[in-house]
Structure formats: structure tokens, C-alpha cells
Amino acid sequence: MTPLNRKKERLDGLAASTAAPAAGQAGGVDVMDPVDPVGEAGAVRDAEGVSLLASAWRRLRRNPMFIIGAVLVALFILVAVFAPLLAPxxxxxxxxxxxxxxxxxxxxxxxxxxxxxxxxxxxxxxxxLIYGSRQTLIVGVLATLGGLAGGVTLGTLAGAFGGWVDSVVMRVVDVLLSLPSILLAITIASLASQPSQWTVIVAIAIVQVPVFARLLRGSMLAQRSSDHVLAARSLGVKRSAIVFRHMLPNSLGPVFVQSTLALSVSIIEAAALSFLGLGNPDDSKAEWGQMLGAAQNLFDLYPHIAFWPAACIVVVSLGFTLMGESMREALDPKSRR
Amino acid sequence: MTATTTRTSRDARTSREPLLQVRDLSVTFRRSGEEPFHAVSGVSFDVQPGQTVGLVGESGCGKSVTSLAIMGLLPKRGNTVTGEAVFEGTDLLKLSPKQMRDRRGRDVAMIFQDPLSSLNPVVPIGRQVTEVMERHQGLSRKEAEPKARELLDKVGIPDPSRRLKEYPHQLSGGMRQRALIAMALACAPRLLIADEPTTALDVTIQAQILTLLKDLVQDSDTALIMITHDLGVVAGLCDEVNVLYGGRIVERADRHDLFARPRHPYTHGLLASIPRLDSARGERLNPVPGSVADNLPWDHACAFAPRCSNAVEACRTTQPELERIEGGVETPRLLRCHNPISEEA
Structure with a gap:
């Protein structure tokens, strides 16, 4: 009895919410009049009238995975920003x-x-540990942004031109993807004569490029054969405008979701590089991977000095992964409704 | 009353040069390892300024391919387009991609079937309309905006100032199609191609959109090529009707003649398959039997023969030619059939 009532209430609520804008827009004109264009406006907020982002957000808000991830990420960012106030x-x-x-x-x-x-x-x-969050945030964000910029550039080139440009770019991407990412990052980082925070950032950014490039190229290709691109072409819109106004903005969704996931990968790989001594040799600014590396010798007797930085790395990257995964799920049109 | 006025105005038009002359248009799709497929072959028709010409046929008969070929929108690879599409003295099929881009949207524009997927989901409606004006008329965005507002108003979108800023998903189906029409009309093209513009809409909205198209065409003397499988659309809108089957024109007539006296068995079948309100209850519908998959090759037969109730021996051995037949007050009647339906039927 009670669940039935509740369902009825929900339906009533829905009816009211759809009726309200209809009445508002119709402005007193008979909504049922089929030839009146104003009546047509009444049907505006139909089921698909809710934007993709809005409906994705609605589902995200109810997803515990996303909430846990978002809380972890928010905590991490707050700690990093207010480190001087929090650290004794x-x-x-x-x-x-x-x-x-x-x-x-x-x-x-x-x-x-x-x-x-x-x-x-x-x-x-x-x-x-508290100050270490700053380094991690800086490295993670900059490396991901670098990878994003490179990947978007290559992916746009490949997706917009197609043909041999596409083939060349994608073969380069294939080569980069065929190497294990951490191995590639180590190779690039060890090329630098003087390891620093920047070599870590550049190395990880390069490793991220092919992932973004391939993802973007795929959705650009899908856009190229879409109806609205054909419609834009039928109106003589210039090729550059088609690429940058019609194809690229519609292709970026999955790329942005991927960048959340890439943040977690960046953080882990940055820690790995620092752990291996390929990061900043100066340990005055704390860095989690570096702390983990320094703890190696005394790990047998004092496991806690390795445990805490490791736990920080795991928790933060878990936060980004949970957030990214649930966002991807929410934005995936196949899993909608 | 309206019939007489349109007739006199059309008589005046026929004396003018045709706006578009399509001559012997053929489109062949080639795929490695497969027989080339003739999607359209030998299609010829004229469009006068202000005239509405219908291309009618079932799915796969080549009507959309015809329009895409005229617009130069077929993919670059995998197909061959031959023939001519002379628009105001220039053969559109011989223009470079760049020259064609300059013409599309300015001289010739197109409206598509599915208004939601034909609009860019991440750009506001107004921007999509102004974009076309900026492209072809060299207007700045600021100059184009009031014009876009006017245009939305003209195509019957209420509260255009607000709608300009809205995204396609915020509009209803009918509104989206109106917005798409506004985009196509942004630069006042002289030829508009509408590819099944009402298929994705429900019936009441269909009627509104068709009325809108009719009014716009009449007011601005724009020529319209209407591509449809819906004979109801043809009846309401088209001056001249071309029935396509298997990539060829099988019958051409004035719409009144076509509806009153269809001569090709396929046209007759299409008309007979429309359910009628006044038919007896429980009476069966009369579909055209078979499907396009049954087609014979045109080279040495009539492609429609396997599905045709009137087929005779000749239909399976020789190709019928498109010939001028008796009748047809304004539009000469053309027919491609060995054994047409008799005139009295």
C-alpha cells in the first residue's frame, strides 16, 4: 500500500513539473490547438528535453561510487591548498x-x-604527508593537462583530415601505446640530464598523449559522418568551422572523462618515478613517491614510514578513479535509462 | 480559386529558363570485390523558379542519392557521378569542392529528415543560423543576430529572442525542424531541397511544416525539390511529380494527373496502398507486393516486373524507355512501361 502511494505521489510530481512550464509557455492559449505554433511550444520540456549533462548529473548524485570519489578528491584538494595551515x-x-x-x-x-x-x-x-599532497596535485594536474593538450592536437589532426595524416598520426600513437606506459615514462625521464619535477611532468604527459589522441580521433570520426555535420556541409560551412565548432566540441566529452582517470594514473606514475629516483633529487619539498623510496631501507623494522605515503597515493588515485569511472558510466549513452 | 491563381502564375514561369536542369544524372557505387551498384541512372528533370518538384519512391529508389549528388555531398571515394546538374548556367557537378562550398547554403540549401540529429547539440540555435549568414554574406555576428531573430519569427518560432539562445535539446521536434528550415533559408537560396522533412514528426506537426514550406516557397519564389515517400505530401505541395523506381524515373506527371490517372503500375500500387477512411471495415490493405530486393536489372528488363501485376512477357526481356504519352495539360507526361494501366481505370 505504502509503496503504491509513494509511486503515485512521484507520478503526480512529475505531471505537475511537466505541466507547469507548458502552461507557462502557452500563456493562456489553448495548448491542444494543433495548428497554433504556440501550442507546439508547450511540448518543449519532454523527456529528451533534459540535457545530457543534467541527466548525467542527476544519476551521478545518486551514485555512491561517485560521492565517495568526489569526497576523497575534494579532501585531497583542500589539504593541498591549505597545507601550510594544516601542517604543524x-x-x-x-x-x-x-x-x-x-x-x-x-x-x-x-x-x-x-x-x-x-x-x-x-x-x-x-x-x-600534508605538504606532499601539493607536489602530487601539481604533478598530476600538469602532466594530465600536458597529455590532454598533446592528445587533443594529434586527435584533431587525425580526425579532421583523415587519409594519410590520420594514418601517420595513428601509427605513431600505436607505437607509443605498444610500449608499457611506465617503461616509456622511465625512459623519457632518464633522458634528462638533471632529474627534476619537470622531467617527471613531461615524461608522464608524453605517456598520456596517445591515450587521448586515440580516444578523440575515434569520436571525431564518428562526428564526421554524423547528420549535423552533413547538414552543416550542406549549408557550405567552412571546413575549419566544421572541425572546431561542429566536430571537436561534440567529441570532447569522453576525453574529459578520460582525463579524470588519467589524473589517477599520473599520480601513480609520478610516485613511481620519484620512488625510482628519477624525480626531484631535492627532498626538502615532500613528495609521496620520494618518501616511499626513502623508506625502503628501514621498511623491515619501521613499516609505517612506507605505509603512510603509500596509503595516500592509493587513496587519492582511488578517488580520481571512482569519480572518473562513474562519470564515464553516467555519460555513456548506452547505459542511459 | 487558389488553383487558378497558381496556374496562371506557373504559366508565366514556364516561359523562363529553368533554374536547375538535371540531365542524365547517374550515380554508381563501387566497392572492391563487388558488382558496381547503380543507385541512380539517367535521371533528368527540370526545376523552374518557384516550382515544387517531387521525387517520390520507396526506400532505396535513389531519391536521396539524387539530391546528395546535386549538392555535391556524396563521399569523395567509392562512387562515380556522371551527367549534368546545370544551375543557372553552371554545371554544379563540375565545380571544385571549394566553389561548391561557396554555393551550398547561398544558392542551394537542403533540409534533412531528422531535425534533432541534424542540429549541432552543443551550439545554440541562433548561432547555427548566424553562422550561415556570416559565412555567405560576410556579416558580423552582431549584424547577423537581428536577422536570425527575424528569420526564426518568419518560420513560426514563438519568442525568437529567447529561442536564439537555446540548444536543440530544449526545443520540440517541430521547433527543431523550423530551426533547420531557418538555417536553410538564412541566405535566401533560390533552390531548396527537402529530404523527407516531415518523416520524423508527428502528423499535426507535419501539416504545419508543410504549410510553412509552401508559404515560404510561394512568398520568395524559391524552387523546391521535395523528396518523399509520402504521397500525401506530394498531393499537398508538388506541382510536378517524378516517381522513381530502382534508380530511374518511371513516371512523371502533373500532380492532378498523377492522382487522377496513374499510368505506371508502380504509381498505381503506391496510390492503392494508402489506407482509406471510407473503405469497408475489415477490408485488407493493398501493399505493393515484394520488395526492392526482387528487382531485375534494368539493362534487359523492367526492374519492377517481378512485383508488377500487369507484367507481360516483354517486361522480362527488354527495358522499357521513358516515353512521352498522351495527356498532361501543363507538364508533359512521361512513362516507362510496356503495359501501362489503361486510362479509364
């Missing part, structure tokens, strides 16, 4: 240096004011 100490401060003795106590224990203890140089582990 500067990342290169060494308040615990006095407690370290190489043979008996290489790692300061957790104590008052230092809930996670210190690291091998007497710095506060918690503060370094």
Missing part, C-alpha cells in the same frame, strides 16, 4: 633531529605533537 611543521624542518641515533633509534617514534612520528632525518612525518 614545515616539510624541511627537523624538530626531531636530536632523537635520532643511527644504531638504536633511526626513526623517531610517535609522540606528543608528532602523531605519526618522524622520518629518518628527524622531520615530522604528518607534516610531510
Amino acid at each position: 611543521h614545515a616539510p624541511d624542518d627537523r624538530p626531531l633531529i636530536g632523537q635520532i641515533s643511527a644504531s638504536t633509534n633511526p626513526i623517531p617514534k610517535a609522540q606528543d605533537g608528532f602523531p605519526l612520528g618522524g622520518d629518518e632525518k628527524g622531520r615530522d612525518l604528518l607534516s610531510r
Whole structure:
């Protein structure tokens, strides 16, 4: 009885919400009059009158996966932005240096004011974790943006021109994709004579390019044979306008979703490169991958100094993955309704 | 009353040069490892300024391919287009892609079947209309906007100022088709090709769109090529009707003659297959039997013969020619048939 009532209420609500704009637009004119164009306007907000984005957002809001991901990402960004306020100490401060003795106590224990203890140089582990989020955010975002820019350029070239341009670009992309991404990133990063934060960013950006390029090229090709592109061509619209106004904006959706997923990959790969010592050699600015690398020697006796940065990396990239996956699902027309 | 006025005005028109002369248009699709497929062969017709010419036939008879060939919109590879489509003295089929791009939208425009998928989903309606004006008339976006508003008003979109800023998904089906018509009319083309413009719409909206097209064409003296499978559309709109079957014209007539006295068995079948309100209850519908898949090759037979109730021996051995026949007050009647329906029927 109760569920039935609830269903009825929902239907009534729906009816009211569709009737309201109809009445508003009809402006007192008989809505049923078939030849009156104003009556036609009454039917405007039909089922498909809800925009793709709006309906995707509606489904996202109810998806627990998306909420968890979004909360994790939001927390991560807040921590990164407000790191100086949240962290009790500067990342290169060494308040615990006095407690370290190489043979008996290489790692300061957790104590008052230092809930996670210190690291091998007497710095506060918690503060370094908090500051580390900044490096991770910068590297992740810049590397993804770089990959996005390169991928969109190549994908647009291939999708817009087709023919031999498409073949050449896609063969290059195939070659890049055939190499394991981390191996490629390591190769590119080790080419730099002086490893720094930037070599990591560039290396990861290059690794991301082929993924974006292939994705964009695919949806550009689909757009090229679409009805609205044919209609635009039938009106003599210039080729550049067709590419940039009609094909590209309609192809970017999946690319943007992919970039959320790419953020998580970037973060993991940046950590991996730093872990291998291909990142910034200067450890005064904390970085999670670097901290993980530094923890290797003492991991057997003090697993917690490896656990915390690793956990941060996993949680943040999980957040981006959950968000990206649920967005992709929500925007996928096949899974709609 | 209206009939007499349109007739006199058309008499005046026929003395003019035709706006578009399609001569012997053929389109052949080639695929490696497959027999070439003749989608359209030897199609010829004239369109006078202000005239509405119908191309009628079932799916796959080549009517859309004909229009795409005239517009130069067929894919570059995999097909051969021969013949002529002379528009105001220039053969459109011989123009370079760039020259053709300059003409499309300015001199010749097209309206498509599905208004939702034919509009760019991420660009507001107004922008899509102004884009065409900017392209062909060298207007700035600011100059084009009031014109776009006027145009939306002209095609019957209420509250055009607001609609200009809306996206296609916010409009109803009829509104979208009106917007598409506005885009096609943006630069006042002299020839408009409408490819089944009402198929995706429901019946009341269909009537509105057809009335709109009719009025626009009459007001501006635009010629219209109407591509449709719907004989109701033909009856309401077209001056001259070409019935296509298997890529060839099988019958041409004035619409009054065509409806009153169809001579080709296929035309007759199309007319007979329309359900009638006044037929007895329980009476069966009369479809044209078979499908296009049964077609014989035109080279040495009539393609329609296997589905034709009037077929005689000759239909399966020799190709009928398109010949002038008796009748037809204004439009000369043409017929491609060995054994046509008798005139009294």
C-alpha cells in the first residue's frame, strides 16, 4: 500500500513539473490547438528535453561510487591548498633531529605533537604527508593537462583530415601505446640530464598523449559522418568551422572523462618515478613517491614510514578513479535509462 | 480559386529558363570485390523558379542519392557521378569542392529528415543560423543576430529572442525542424531541397511544416525539390511529380494527373496502398507486393516486373524507355512501361 502511494505521489510530481512550464509557455492559449505554433511550444520540456549533462548529473548524485570519489578528491584538494595551515611543521624542518641515533633509534617514534612520528632525518612525518599532497596535485594536474593538450592536437589532426595524416598520426600513437606506459615514462625521464619535477611532468604527459589522441580521433570520426555535420556541409560551412565548432566540441566529452582517470594514473606514475629516483633529487619539498623510496631501507623494522605515503597515493588515485569511472558510466549513452 | 491563381502564375514561369536542369544524372557505387551498384541512372528533370518538384519512391529508389549528388555531398571515394546538374548556367557537378562550398547554403540549401540529429547539440540555435549568414554574406555576428531573430519569427518560432539562445535539446521536434528550415533559408537560396522533412514528426506537426514550406516557397519564389515517400505530401505541395523506381524515373506527371490517372503500375500500387477512411471495415490493405530486393536489372528488363501485376512477357526481356504519352495539360507526361494501366481505370 505504502509503496503504491509513494509511486503515485512521484507520478503526480512529475505531471505537475511537466505541466507547469507548458502552461507557462502557452500563456493562456489553448495548448491542444494543433495548428497554433504556440501550442507546439508547450511540448518543449519532454523527456529528451533534459540535457545530457543534467541527466548525467542527476544519476551521478545518486551514485555512491561517485560521492565517495568526489569526497576523497575534494579532501585531497583542500589539504593541498591549505597545507601550510594544516601542517604543524614545515616539510624541511627537523624538530626531531636530536632523537635520532643511527644504531638504536633511526626513526623517531610517535609522540606528543608528532602523531605519526618522524622520518629518518628527524622531520615530522604528518607534516610531510600534508605538504606532499601539493607536489602530487601539481604533478598530476600538469602532466594530465600536458597529455590532454598533446592528445587533443594529434586527435584533431587525425580526425579532421583523415587519409594519410590520420594514418601517420595513428601509427605513431600505436607505437607509443605498444610500449608499457611506465617503461616509456622511465625512459623519457632518464633522458634528462638533471632529474627534476619537470622531467617527471613531461615524461608522464608524453605517456598520456596517445591515450587521448586515440580516444578523440575515434569520436571525431564518428562526428564526421554524423547528420549535423552533413547538414552543416550542406549549408557550405567552412571546413575549419566544421572541425572546431561542429566536430571537436561534440567529441570532447569522453576525453574529459578520460582525463579524470588519467589524473589517477599520473599520480601513480609520478610516485613511481620519484620512488625510482628519477624525480626531484631535492627532498626538502615532500613528495609521496620520494618518501616511499626513502623508506625502503628501514621498511623491515619501521613499516609505517612506507605505509603512510603509500596509503595516500592509493587513496587519492582511488578517488580520481571512482569519480572518473562513474562519470564515464553516467555519460555513456548506452547505459542511459 | 487558389488553383487558378497558381496556374496562371506557373504559366508565366514556364516561359523562363529553368533554374536547375538535371540531365542524365547517374550515380554508381563501387566497392572492391563487388558488382558496381547503380543507385541512380539517367535521371533528368527540370526545376523552374518557384516550382515544387517531387521525387517520390520507396526506400532505396535513389531519391536521396539524387539530391546528395546535386549538392555535391556524396563521399569523395567509392562512387562515380556522371551527367549534368546545370544551375543557372553552371554545371554544379563540375565545380571544385571549394566553389561548391561557396554555393551550398547561398544558392542551394537542403533540409534533412531528422531535425534533432541534424542540429549541432552543443551550439545554440541562433548561432547555427548566424553562422550561415556570416559565412555567405560576410556579416558580423552582431549584424547577423537581428536577422536570425527575424528569420526564426518568419518560420513560426514563438519568442525568437529567447529561442536564439537555446540548444536543440530544449526545443520540440517541430521547433527543431523550423530551426533547420531557418538555417536553410538564412541566405535566401533560390533552390531548396527537402529530404523527407516531415518523416520524423508527428502528423499535426507535419501539416504545419508543410504549410510553412509552401508559404515560404510561394512568398520568395524559391524552387523546391521535395523528396518523399509520402504521397500525401506530394498531393499537398508538388506541382510536378517524378516517381522513381530502382534508380530511374518511371513516371512523371502533373500532380492532378498523377492522382487522377496513374499510368505506371508502380504509381498505381503506391496510390492503392494508402489506407482509406471510407473503405469497408475489415477490408485488407493493398501493399505493393515484394520488395526492392526482387528487382531485375534494368539493362534487359523492367526492374519492377517481378512485383508488377500487369507484367507481360516483354517486361522480362527488354527495358522499357521513358516515353512521352498522351495527356498532361501543363507538364508533359512521361512513362516507362510496356503495359501501362489503361486510362479509364
